[in-house]
Amino acid sequence: MADAGKDATQTGAYRVLARKYRPRDFNSLIGQEPMVRTLTNAFNTGRIAQAWMLTGVRGVGKTTTARILARALNYKTDTVDRPSVDLSVPGVHCDAIMEGRHVDVIEMDAASHTGIDDIREIIEQVRYAPVSARYKVYIIDEVHMLSNQAFNGLLKTLEEPPPHVKFIFATTEIRKVPITILSRCQRFDLRRIDAALIKQHLAHIGELEGVEAEDEALAMVARAAEGSMRDAQSIFDQAIAHSSGKVTAETVRDMLGLADRARIIDLFELLMKGDVAGALTEFRAQYDAGADPATVLTEMAEFNHLVTRIKFVPAAAEDAALSQDERTRGLDFSKQLSVRVLSRTWQMLLKGISEVQTANRPVNAAEMVLIRIAHAATLPTLDEALKQLEQGGGVPSGGGVPRGNGGAPMGGGVTAAAIATQTFAAPVNGGGQTMRLVASDPAASRGGAAARAGAGPRDRACGQDQLAVRPCQARGIEPRHRAEGDDQALPAPGLDRARPTGGKPDARCATRPSAEPFQPSQGMDGTAVDGDRLARGRRRNARRDRGRAARARDDGRAQRSGGRRDHGALPRRQDRQRDHPECGRGRRRSGSDG
Template identity: 60%
Template sequence: MTEEASGASAHGYRVLARKYRPRTFADLIGQEAVVRTLSNAFATGRIAQAYMLTGVRGVGKTTTARLIARALNYPGGPSIDMPEVTPDCEAILESRHIDVIEMDAASNTGVDDVREIIEGVRYAPIQARYKVYIIDEVHMLSKNAFNALLKTLEEPPPHVKFIFATTEIRKVPVTILSRCQRFDLRRMDAEVLMQLFAKVAKAESVAIEDDALRMIARAAEGSARDGLSLLDQAIAYGSETVKATEVGAMLGLIDRTRVIELFEAVMAGDAAAAIKEIETQHEAGGDPHTILSDLADYVHWVTRLKVAPKASGDASRSETERQRGQEHAAKISMPHLTRAWQMLLKGLKEIELHSDQLMAAEMVLIRLAYAAGLPSGDDLVRMVREGVPAPREARPAPRVEREPDNGPPPVDYGQLAVASEPASERPQERSTETRPFAHLSDVAAYVGEKRDIRLKNQIENLMRHIRVSPGQIEVALEASAPPGLVNELGRKLNEWTGQRWMVLVSRDGGEKPLAQQRQDKKDTIYRETREHPDVQAILKRFPGAEIVDVRDFESAVTPVDDMQIEKDTDER
């Protein structure tokens, strides 16, 4: 398992991340799909000329590349079963084999660097079966360097193999990806990491508490290398026994029980207790931003338990978190949890911007505690209908408003929207195929599909519908219509449809412009909505509230054209 029998050597101390680097595919934890694919490929002789390894930092890309190079050159191979460590194997694992060339693309980005590879592939390997080129962070190569490599990568000599590694797979040209067999190395589960760290601690003769393992596994964020580095630091911090309290202090974390107590205080609406708790944690060395991040993490944990109870088996969570999290999930409603999550996300940004982080964090907790007493949107409507008095914490009520008509209504408390326009009356999406027009609105919609927003805006605001028939459109113009508008419409319709169109102009008459009709309809809906008994009751219950917009709950996102037209109209 280890590179050396002990941590000390003639070259000094070897950190755990290097000492316990995998030396065989059996040691490569968490990447079973990669191992199985390579095993079958080697067994059947289906060996690709190039491999692309991608994944986040510390999941084993470079290590896997060296293992593949070792497997390709193993005596009697290629094979993933490598029980004996030969001198060639040792040289490959230590990055000093003459036929396994490792290159860092971050410092070798140009065409000249790739030209050296192209020149070198012509020569057969000196000691090994294959000459293997391992290029780390391959996405750092320049565009010209990638292009120079294409031909060689597609048809390399039979004795040459390429192995690429990258953390930014989207930056690698598709022409390179199409010539490689790709492996996505996955993040390691916290449970797998805990088992690895426990095994390493045992090999190092170090006692470590389970909660300390959980903290390190969670802080590693799926990276074995990061986790081993933290374990190395924790061992040095705690000597022969690694305790959870010491790891928490090392990582700047607060005891999870304290985080739960803070959560209970704000969800109970006890702002004083919440402020006292965060001040106590701050005096103990806790960072305000980290405290609220941990609080947000616990809110997410409770929400997750509410929608997926089976998640309670998560090994990265302590027994206290699992037990009390289930209790909170059963008692606290989903609207209150999602509201707390939204407020915490916003609050974390405020903390980053303020010079006094503790002050900003306290204000976030006060808002959370105050909002805990507010009813959800459904509860608010029910209370109004049943005549139940509004809770004291909800006064004064915020404005009754909706966001602009550009998407589904957000989940927010103290806000209310009233739907009225039927979904069937909203403009329907139309095909871009040529079709007969029955009304000026059809013409405007067709122009919108052609992405001519300016012309569509002019049609809806400056033209009045009179008559539309095949090949002919008759309109009246507003006084502010620019010269040439009619000719422009006719010319573009001829170009787009392949048919001849005549646009006639009458001096007066016709319907109101389409934009005015839409506004009149919206005003009517707004007036009818305001007169609705439920809305009247809400406005009466919350003095000072007002309706700033009305939208249809069943409607989809407003078409881009309509939003752009409204924007252009406002600017004009």
């Protein structure tokens, strides 16, 4: 790596840090030890695959690994003439391969060569032996950008390539690669690089470049890179140019538009104390200093996550990427705050970030989020409130009762008990049935239960105590079955329709079917029914059934003989009002139909 810096200095042309300190062998790859171990064992045992698939986020070294792998496949020196992962001594083809100008190592960007014609060209060239190297290596970057026809055209060659051909694919979207391609390759998932490793590597680059950098500044750069070494080197290169000498935390904060980490922790502490005024003042001061409202909430959510993680994993406080304030104060908060409070704050911050990002006035939206968090910090959790209520302590302090501005209870001291005993009046104009939610008086509830216990089965099936209102009653219609002294008496079968005075029966006033079978010999009030009346009803029902059976037989005969009974298709009401001289029937009595 130092040699690379000297070579760049000698040429006189400035090269960015990401290219100047690009790894040239497996030993200089940072954070990819599992992949290096697998390739080392494969090369030592001679189990070299025909194709590799490298996947990972941007800047973790996919293309660099592909070039190093091509160099290892074609490694040749005066003493070594076989594939090797020990590349400490530069080989014959090493420089040309790492610079991307070797004739037998073909690099293709699939983002600009997506069609079947490009793949057809590769298929035609693989039959020829390499010019000077041991293997002809095809490196296809961003392979997920190939079209379906291109993938299908590559399948056969990828499954059975010539012995002198190797394929190396690199992609950031592994899910877009067909499974038929993945099954023909050895897959390596390049991991995100740890922030501590990035910070250590940036400090080493600073020493080679002769640049002094603060540890806190390097930690900010490592966090902003999010596991990408190339992003970290690019940010560090920009910070060097921005600072004109020493890279400080303030310089990096101003360059990236970040909020001061110590002030973020101060704001978090004010919120956890419930100090709304202090929190708003601190937030306005950070906003005036140039901090973005969404960035403030995002960094506060990161600190909340850090405190929660330290609470369960105390070793997380020893992370080298953390500042001293984050380490010490994070430990203090993890001992003072409960998991319920931290989880609630996390959820409110996540929802608040999306609100701020979509709001027309992000500052106002952020202040409302802070007010909600500070107000909720003093509220008891659900478990604590239920526990205090069970212990008879009444409403827990800190917000068990809805409060208005200034913390005064709303509604003139309305308590939860008063709300629990509140009843809701039945609507009188909607025509629908109503339901009693909570009993307004315990004595009335006991009285209603006793009334239900002594009522008939239809009473119990339909009863709503004294609050049940039938639709006919809601419209001012007097049910004809109402008995004197019995407001809740229900009709017997056939008499369960309310009839307004001087009008027709109301079909919408039918009561619900009984939950228990009705006993004909017993009335709704428990008294016996007249036997003659029951006998007449049975005879009437029998005559009606016989008449229906006779009409059905006549209809069947008419259909079989090809004729048609005119009166058989008439409705019952019209059938009762007509004579049928052609079939010898006279007008039926309306009473026979019940």
